[in-house]
Amino acid sequence: MENPVIIFGAGGLGKVALEIFKRNQVEVYCFLDDNKQLHGTEIDNIQVMGSTDEEQFLKILGKNCEAFIATDDNRLKKSLVKTLTNEYKVMPVNAIHDTSYISATAQLGHGNLIAAGVFVNVDTKLGNHCILNCKAVVEYEAQINDFVQVGAGSIIGAGAVVGEGTFIGAGVTIIAGITIGKNARIGAGSLVMQNVAEGETVFGVPAKKM
Missing domain, CATH: 2.160.10.10 (Hexapeptide repeat proteins)
Structure with a gap:
């Protein structure tokens, strides 16, 4: 994987995904999470930069960044998948x-x-x-x-x-x-x-x- 990855979800599964990408020498650009208390914090030197619907990050997906959705809430995951695939033409890796x-x-x-x-x-x-x-x-x-x-x-x-x-x-x-x-x-x-x-x-x- 050549492009860095944005991880959607900074909870436990997000941390698991981060470890996986790092072990595979894949750069993680940032986390996005809807919990505003996490914004501006870091997880293993990777910053939680904003919410999952912030266009300034979503618009760089595709050519410049890949996406991965790290949540066990299927309702939220389906909503994020729909947004990424329909509006931004990006399929999570x-x-x-x-x-x-x-x-x-x-x-x-x-x-x-x-x-x-x-x-x-x-x-x-x-x-x-x-x-x-x-x-x-x-x-x-x-x-x-x-x-x-x-x-x-x-x-x-x-x-x-x-x-x-x-x-x-x-x-x-x-x-x-x-x-x-x-x-x-x-x-x-x-x-x-x-x-x-x-x-x-x-x-x-x-x-x-x-």
Whole structure:
């Protein structure tokens, strides 16, 4: 990546993204965050310069700067993605930790955060704007759709399908071939042995509807 990156979001995920870019020798231009108390502060020598809607920063995106959205609030993330792609014709880049493993045959979308120690196996499909936290495993031929969050240490079994907007807590195991519906929620430590319907929340070993 030749251009510097502007990180949208100066919270915890923003700090994770900053570390990833620095480890990959990618320059970070600044943070933008809507919390005005953060404006003018620094995170590891990178300044929080303003809000996410300040045009003086947005207008330099594209030719001069890339963008990365670092938030786990999907409503906010979707709003920012819409603004960047529709108004400024900019697609957020991926932030991929250098200790993660991504198979050469895996298909990755845009704007994903892939943290330290993540393993993505062969023929996996990963959509756009997902978060794979530390040491998550996505087995072969699994499919993860847009805006999915996978907790640290979770395992997505071979051939499993995870619907858009799904939240998967830390330490979850989804066995091979399972389908998780759109906007489902899976509690931390759960073992998912049967399909989960759209919008359903499940928890436990084995996971059951709440």
